[in-house]
Amino acid sequence: MTAGSAITLGALAADLGVELRGDGAVAVTRVAVLTQAEPDCLSFLGDRRYRSALERTRAGAVILAPGDAQHCPAPVLVTENPYLVFARAARRLHPYPPVVGGVHPSAVVDDSARIDPGAWIGPLTVVEAEAEVGPGVFVGPGCIVGAGCVIGAESRLVARVTLCEGVQVGRRVLLHPGCVIGREGFGFAKDGERWVRIPQIGRVRLGDDVEIGANTTVDRGAIDDTVIAAGAKIDNLIQIGHNCEIGENTAMAACSGISGSTRIGRNCTIAGAVGMAGHLEIGDGVHFTGMAMVTRSFPEPGVYSSGIPAMPSAEWRRAVARFRQLDELARRLKHVEDELKAK
Amino acid sequence: MTAGSAITLGALAADLGVELRGDGAVAVTRVAVLTQAEPDCLSFLGDRRYRSALERTRAGAVILAPGDAQHCPAPVLVTENPYLVFARAARRLHPYPPVVGGVHPSAVVDDSARIDPGAWIGPLTVVEAEAEVGPGVFVGPGCIVGAGCVIGAESRLVARVTLCEGVQVGRRVLLHPGCVIGREGFGFAKDGERWVRIPQIGRVRLGDDVEIGANTTVDRGAIDDTVIAAGAKIDNLIQIGHNCEIGENTAMAACSGISGSTRIGRNCTIAGAVGMAGHLEIGDGVHFTGMAMVTRSFPEPGVYSSGIPAMPSAEWRRAVARFRQLDELARRLKHVEDELKAK
Amino acid sequence: MTAGSAITLGALAADLGVELRGDGAVAVTRVAVLTQAEPDCLSFLGDRRYRSALERTRAGAVILAPGDAQHCPAPVLVTENPYLVFARAARRLHPYPPVVGGVHPSAVVDDSARIDPGAWIGPLTVVEAEAEVGPGVFVGPGCIVGAGCVIGAESRLVARVTLCEGVQVGRRVLLHPGCVIGREGFGFAKDGERWVRIPQIGRVRLGDDVEIGANTTVDRGAIDDTVIAAGAKIDNLIQIGHNCEIGENTAMAACSGISGSTRIGRNCTIAGAVGMAGHLEIGDGVHFTGMAMVTRSFPEPGVYSSGIPAMPSAEWRRAVARFRQLDELARRLKHVEDELKAK
Structure with missing residues (x-):
């Protein structure tokens, strides 16, 4: 570049x-x-x-x-x-250009925000009330820094990053365009057939050296916080539900989604398009391969997989038809075994 | 918060x-x-x-x-x-702060837009020609309200919401950052090897009390409208294709995608990362579990599932190899049964 | 509309x-x-x-x-x-309105950018240093055109498009709201347990008549470029990893993801929510059905599929249990066959 x-x-x-x-x-x-x-x-x-x-x-x-x-x-x-x-x-x-402190005249910065003189606030960026921006921070064009957010030293918001209210960002964090950190999570109670929103008053906390990819969404906690620990690397187009916790140095590839309150340990790798149910416990050193469907806890380290790799469609149609008969096939096999034994 | x-x-x-x-x-x-x-x-x-x-x-x-x-x-x-x-x-x-009517001086509002005096238009927001914004509406920072959009009373566009041309938004609708409502759907005709775009002249209509999550996309209809009925709750990073219809109080969790012209009934729940083909009919009270692959209509209420839950990779590799042989295994079983019968 | x-x-x-x-x-x-x-x-x-x-x-x-x-x-x-x-x-x-050349007074355009007099730069848009915008180009509201980007004649950036540094856009390209083109790809080296970012110095090049959907992300190359060839149509919420190449007139439906360095040929169709591993070679005229899991190269034209279509959950649970026993079932079948043969 x-x-x-x-x-x-x-x-x-x-x-x-x-x-x-x-x-x-x-x-x-x-x-x-x-x-x-x-x-x-x-x-x-x-x-x-x-x-x-x-x-x-x-x-x-x-x-x-x-x-x-x-x-x-x-x-x-x-x-x-x-x-x-x-x-x-x-x-x-190929270093990042040095950060020159200042506020672009087109930025809209609330009077109560505290911007370190060594931080840059880019054009057409909004910084809301009581936000704190640390030394050496780069806030690129078109960002929104919500009320009460805190951004640690030398972090970079590349462009068009949205931090909702109260997000806590560590040091040297890298946030890519389009990510939305701290929106209200998907929590509702039922009133007959209607859904009633449960206010989400927790925050999002991002540790030092965290990276969040383009158009990724990290929801804030319902009451407690959603936490992404130091050194975790999160790729593009990932959903992290409310009250999830991601451990140190865990890496997640694009298009994955984690439902609320699931906790992932340290040093895990989650390949692309993995889906995880909520309220699970994933241990340290767990590795999921691409498109894995994670419906239970995996406390032990190891490599886990699921899914059927693509094959010619005609062959696939036959295998799928048999898949639906699997229980019946297994019963018939048992019957055959019993008959043979009886002979 | x-x-x-x-x-x-x-x-x-x-x-x-x-x-x-x-x-x-x-x-x-x-x-x-x-x-x-x-x-x-x-x-x-x-x-x-x-x-x-x-x-x-x-x-x-x-x-x-x-x-x-x-x-x-x-x-x-x-x-x-x-x-x-x-x-x-x-x-x-923890109420939302009261909406104070007004237009932030950095917003760009077309002269022909009609903004209710009790609505707030936030900083660095664009409101285009002939748009109508109702009483008590909150339009947060960095939003785009396209030409001819109508936003009903007390709706909230949290921040950085994009409404393309002509979107109709009901009352008390909640739109989260990064959602894109009303982009031209994915419709093309073929001219030899080349794709020719089919203009998409329908609209998106969102009923009262609808909620749309962060970075979710809802395409506008090709000719008729895409419709999300009252009380439906749509999570983050969801794709809703052109001419889809989502029924009242149906809830969809993150990372799901619905292809064009599929209609979903009332009071359904669609868990995370579900994929639906186009032109399907999903009845009222249908529930899909996470990562379900929906390739046919499900007119009847019930719970439907698909996918293979994750397992240790070595075990998975063996099962997948056998899956490809399923049709052959079933034929061999039939053969064994016939032989036994013949004895 | x-x-x-x-x-x-x-x-x-x-x-x-x-x-x-x-x-x-x-x-x-x-x-x-x-x-x-x-x-x-x-x-x-x-x-x-x-x-x-x-x-x-x-x-x-x-x-x-x-x-x-x-x-x-x-x-x-x-x-x-x-x-x-x-x-x-x-x-x-229903033509697009004609593009009237000019720069909206609220746009922030670097002095070194070269804007054709016949191009429109919309409200609250940022154009950074050395960017070039060709004749008849429409840059809608809230876009970011990064340093050194080049946009060919008659292209349309509908609204809120983010082009990171150095993106090369052909002619008549259509970019939908929220797409992020050219962010630094997901490349890291390991230093013990910690991840060290590998600078991504390649670019993204989009051919003539390319279309990129809403909230889609296309990462820039690590050293060489990420390339999307002329006439390719990419839907919403798609991830295209660094150094991927997409061939001419290939179409990809929403929610798909392609890992880094995978190359897809010409005239392919990739249905929704398809996942592809990295470093694969997909030939010309290859078609993947929805939710296909692509873990190996497919050099030959054809239609390829994977996944288990949704079924009633009770039935699915039984089939899944049997799936995990598949290897054992196959061995038992072999045993039965051998016994029969011995009789």
């Missing part, structure tokens, strides 16, 4: 704490994949299968594992974890 | 039409769960399993059923439906 | 290049379905099953296939493809 800023390999290796083999005076300005890299590019080899691309790369330098170094025609940065070092190097070359 | 306003138990019981047992001069200011309630809190017991929490609560008063009253150390409000009475009491203690 | 503009059947037939049978001086002003049409309405018969409605219609004219012409009481426009001709006629009667 932004043109990278030039840095010498020597400075980069020192920054990243990795070994440089080759000319430290060579400078790189941006990252690129091996096959498309130019001499001003830094690239990386994360998977040995691409070693032939390595041998022919025009990159100015490559991050790779020790065993691959000899195959590279360019200077190398050697590490046991090339992907992680590449992540850091790429951020070094 | 907002600090509650104090009210005596005597006044509250009269308001709610329930029996008070205890000191009517005691005042409460907010709601809380039994275990965290302070003496200024109103709490409730909805489920007898929590009776031990009731016995130890510090709440100033508790809403509960007649049979539980003797176990409560505090004054009680007695009712056969504690959850419903709690919903009403909570709204009494 | 907008009142149509009157046109005579003679002019309409000439415009559309179809045969008129009847009085060419008759004028129509809007489209309607056969059963509700008034004499100023144009209607169409796309499906012969509705022929009885045709015989009783009050429409001023009807578009239909040659074999149906004799059954119509009104003048007819005759074509082999009534639905396609109707699409074009409806656009002729």
Whole structure:
């Protein structure tokens, strides 16, 4: 995106704490994949299968594992974890622009809001009463920061983020466009056939280093809070119901939905389009594969799955018809077994 | 959220039409769960399993059923439906702030729009030509009210709601941030390999007391209207296709999607992540469980389900492999039965 | 929506290049379905099953296939493809309002942005540095056009569209409210238990005539670009991960999600709520039915399906229990077969 800023390999290796083999005076300005890299590019080899691309790369330098170094025609940065070092190097070359404190004249900021002088409030953004915005915070264009929200230092609201009333945002939190944090959860009592809304007076609390994807929705708690713990990463178009709790460093891929009051532990991975019922307990280190249908608690670590992978439709129609007969088929099998035994 | 306003138990019981047992001069200011309630809190017991929490609560008063009253150390409000009475009491203690009529100076309102003097148009909101906004309506920050929209009395557009052209909104409707009502539906004709858009000239009509969740999308009709009837409650991240009709008091949980021209009856509940094909007829009183795949009409009331609940992945892989062989397994079973019979 | 503009059947037939049978001086002003049409309405018969409605219609004219012409009481426009001709006629009667060049005074446009004098920038829209907006482009209210974006001629950003940095938009592209194009994709490296974000420096490129639905999200590429080719139509609430490629004229229905680096060919149709894993290759002419779970590549054209259609819950519970025993059932069947053979 932004043109990278030039840095010498020597400075980069020192920054990243990795070994440089080759000319430290060579400078790189941006990252690129091996096959498309130019001499001003830094690239990386994360998977040995691409070693032939390595041998022919025009990159100015490559991050790779020790065993691959000899195959590279360019200077190398050697590490046991090339992907992680590449992540850091790429951020070094393509940093977010520095946050310059101030309030755009088109923003509408309530007099009672407390904006740190080192925070930026972008154009056409609304900051409501009693909100607090910490140092180094970037609030992009078109955001809404509701009454009483608190945003911790160095967090980024990229653009068009909606924080409803009272949302508590930690430090270095990254909120993507269109996410809606803290809307009133889906809670109703029945009065005959009619639904009566139950006021939702809890809040949403996001820990440090949390990330929330584009157009994702996180509902506020009914009475207690909805909590997303430090380091959790939530992708796009995800629904998190009221009073859910997501543990530290748990990652959820796009299109998943979690019903109210379900608690997910630490270091879990939830693949795309997973659905979870409410009031479940998911332990630490649980992994659900894509489109899993989670209808009970899974307290133990492990990998869990469900769903039928796609197949040719004609074949699928036959299997589905048999699925509906499964109970009958099982009974018939039992009958056959009994008959055989009797003979 | 907002600090509650104090009210005596005597006044509250009269308001709610329930029996008070205890000191009517005691005042409460907010709601809380039994275990965290302070003496200024109103709490409730909805489920007898929590009776031990009731016995130890510090709440100033508790809403509960007649049979539980003797176990409560505090004054009680007695009712056969504690959850419903709690919903009403909570709204009494935590009301929406009153709507003060006016237009924020940063809003952009077309000269031909008709805004009731008792309606509020919030900051950075756009109201287009010929739109009508009724008395007591709250249009929060960052909304777009398209040309020719009509919004009935006392409706709330919380924030960042988009009403496309011509949307008809009933009274006391609640629209959450990010919802998009009335975009042109997904209708195309084929011209060889190319798709040609079919103009969508119908509207969306939302009945009284409808609620639409955050980032939900409701498409406008192709020629006739898309209709959501009075009292229907639609959660977050739901897609409602063009020309769908949703019956009165039907509730849909998050992440569901309904294809075009499907009609759902009254008093249905659609759990999370349900998918429905188009042109179906779903009767009154139909209930779909989470992630149900609805590919045919269900005219009769009842509970319907589909999907395979998650299980350990190794076990799942074996079952899936067998699923693909189901038709063959059924044929082999039949063969075995025939052989046995022949013996 | 907008009142149509009157046109005579003679002019309409000439415009559309179809045969008129009847009085060419008759004028129509809007489209309607056969059963509700008034004499100023144009209607169409796309499906012969509705022929009885045709015989009783009050429409001023009807578009239909040659074999149906004799059954119509009104003048007819005759074509082999009534639905396609109707699409074009409806656009002729209900055109988008012409785009009048200019910038609304409430918009915030960076000095370095290049706005064609024939483009419209709507109220409360932000256009950031170095963005380019072509002739005839309509940017509706509340949009954000990020730094360095390029928008081709005659594209429409209906309202509240977010283009992140560097998005390349072709000509005649239609972007619906709430879509977020070009957010940083979901890419992380692991540092022990913590996730480290990998900067996403690719872009999103949308070809000519692409359409993106409401609240849909398209992530930008990690290093290379995410690409949606000309004529592709993407519905609401869809997630397209980083580095995906969608082929020409492929259509995707609402609520689907595609994980990163998956490539879909030309002329595919993806029904609603389909989930696709990452790094797959889907060929040209592939069709997935609703809620399909796509976990492997499908290079060959064809129709593919998965999922269990909804059934009464009691029946479903029994079938699911048996599903978990499937591997055991298959082994028992094999055992029975072997025993029989041995007898």
